[in-house]
Amino acid sequence: MALQGKVALVTGAASGIGEQTARKLAADGAAVVIADLNIANAQKVADSIVEAGGKAIAVAMDVTSEDAVNAGIEDAVAKLGGIDVLVSNAGIQIVAPIEEYAYADWKKMLAIHLDGAFLTTKAAIKHMYASGKGGSIIYMGSVHSHEASKLKSAYVTAKHGLLGLARVVAKEGGPRGVRANVVCPGFVRTPLVEKQIPEQAQALGISEADVVKNVMLKETVDGEFTTVADVANTVAFLAGFESNALTGQSIVVSHGWFMQ
Ligand code: NAD
Numbered sequence: 001m002a003l004q005g006k007v008a009l010v011t012g013a014a015s016g017i018g019e020q021t022a023r024k025l026a027a028d029g030a031a032v033v034i035a036d037l038n039i040a041n042a043q044k045v046a047d048s049i050v051e052a053g054g055k056a057i058a059v060a061m062d063v064t065s066e067d068a069v070n071a072g073i074e075d076a077v078a079k080l081g082g083i084d085v086l087v088s089n090a091g092i093q094i095v096a097p098i099e100e101y102a103y104a105d106w107k108k109m110l111a112i113h114l115d116g117a118f119l120t121t122k123a124a125i126k127h128m129y130a131s132g133k134g135g136s137i138i139y140m141g142s143v144h145s146h147e148a149s150k151l152k153s154a155y156v157t158a159k160h161g162l163l164g165l166a167r168v169v170a171k172e173g174g175p176r177g178v179r180a181n182v183v184c185p186g187f188v189r190t191p192l193v194e195k196q197i198p199e200q201a202q203a204l205g206i207s208e209a210d211v212v213k214n215v216m217l218k219e220t221v222d223g224e225f226t227t228v229a230d231v232a233n234t235v236a237f238l239a240g241f242e243s244n245a246l247t248g249q250s251i252v253v254s255h256g257w258f259m260q
Contacts (some may be wrong), residue, residue: 001028001029002028002029002236002240003025003028003029003030003085003154003236003239003240004029004030005029006029006030006031006032006084006085006239007030007032007033007076007077007080007081007083007084007085008030008031008032008033008075008083008084008085008086008087008239009032009035009059009073009083009085009087009102009120009124010025010032010034010035010085010087011036011061011063011087011088011089011090011091011116011120012035012037012063012089012090012091012140013032013034013035013036013037013042013043013045013087013089014034014036014037014038014039014041014042014044014045015036015038015190015191016138016190016191016192016228017089017185017188017190017228017231018087018089018090018140019034019045019228020067020228020229020231020232021087021089021228021231021232021235021236022034022045022049022056023045023049023054023232024229024230024233024235024236025085025087025230025235025239026052026054026055026056027054028236028239028240030054030055030085030239031056031057031080032046032049032054032055032056032057033056033057033058033059033072033076033080033083034046034049034056034057034058034059035058035059035060035061035063035072035076035090036039036058036060036061036090037060037061037062037090039058039060042058042059042060043058045058046058055080057076057079057080059072059075059076063088063090063112063115063116063117063119063120064070064111064112064115064116064119064122065119066119066213069116069119069120069123070119070123073120073123073124073127074123074222076125077097080129082127082133082134083124083127083128083135084128084131084133084136085135085136085137085138085239086120086121086124086135086136086137086138087138087140087235087239088116088117088120088121088137088138088139088140089140090112090116091112091113091116091140091192092108092109092192093100093152093155093192093193093196094108094109094154094155094196094238095151095152095155095196095199095200095203096151096203097151097203098153099124099149101153101154105154106153106154107124109154109155109158110154110157110158110161112118113155113158113159113162114131114158114161114162114165115123115151116138116161116259117165121137121165121169121180123237124137125137125169125173125178128173128176128177128178129176130225131177133177134173134176134177134178134179134196134238135177135178135179135180136178136179136180136181136238136240136241137166137169137173137178137180137181138180138181138182138183138235138238138239139160139162139165139166139180139181139182139183140182140183140185140231141163141173141182141183141184141250142155142159142184142185143157143183143184143185143186143252143257143258144156144159144160144162145159145160145162145182145250146160146184146252146258146260147257147258149215150204151200151203151204153155153205157227159184162182163182163250165180166180166181166182166239166248166249166250167180167248170247170248171248173247174244174247177192177244179238179241179246179247180247180248181238181246181247181248181249181250181251182249182250182251183231183234183235183238183250183251183253184250184251184252184253184254184258185226185230185231185253185254186220186226186252186253186254186255186257186258187216187217187225187226187254187257188226188227188228188230188231189225189226189230190228193216197211197212200210200215217255217257218259219256219258220254220255220256220257221255221256222255222256224255225255226253226254230253231253232246234253236249
């Protein structure tokens with residue numbers, strides 16, 4: 001129970017990586033805030049954590065809205081007494097070649113991935129400072145924080161941007177005990193990836209099996225997908241790491257797709 005007594009807020013926690021991360025942080029003893037655009041699913045995740053003996057609440061939050069982020073974080077702090085861990089995880093994917101990439105889609109991608117990370121950090125860090133205990137901020141990056149792939153101009157740009165944000169937050173937060181790191185998963189079979197397989201097959205003119213084998217998993221050491229549990233365990237390790245020795249870093253969890 002490494003996180004006993006801590007409060008952890010996870011954005012995009014109604015599905016996929018965020019959901020498994022919230023479950024793992026709750027299993028490690030944290031009271032978790034399931035923050036998501038999809039409040040119905042967020043409530044279901046919170047209820048099932050509570051049924052399993054954990055502590056969880058659901059909060060409606062569109063991470064691209066400053067008012068919604070501030071209200072969700074204030075609500076969580078009022079109900080649970082503070083915030084010790086922020087996992088900025090909410091994200092979507094839109095793939096297209098750059099000459100066809102709609103400007104509106106580019107702006108939407110940067111708003112969810114980058115504005116969301118900025119707004120949640122800004123709202124949460126002041127509580128970490130005020131408590132005198134500091135905290136841990138973890139951004140959900142990607143192998144695409146380090147590597148590029150065709151069709152993903154906005155995603156690769158945003159995920160690279162998170163490295164810069166984490167390094168600044170590590171420098172500003174360090175003297176007050178706030179750490180900031182980026183977790184960089186390879187492909188994980190969540191709804192976000194299931195949607196991409198047929199889209200990429202069509203855009204690249206290859207079969208769906210070839211997208212999986214020759215695009216998504218080609219560079220891994222063993223042809224395996226990373227799992228939600230692999231990512232959640234990495235986040236939990238960072239959430240429970242209690243010194244500034246590990247800050248401003250990115251940890252790649254990708255079956256060796258990218259080695260740094
Ligand atoms: P997912 O689609 O399973 O879950 C994403 C969640 O984010 C959903 O519950 C959705 O409602 C929520 N969300 C979307 N827009 C939101 C908004 N504006 N405000 C609040 N919540 C919002 O996706 P996932 O695969 O679990 O992805 C989670 C994160 O992991 C993303 O940042 C993604 O880029 C990253 N990631 C995923 C993979 C992968 O292979 N699945 C790999 C590397 C990184």
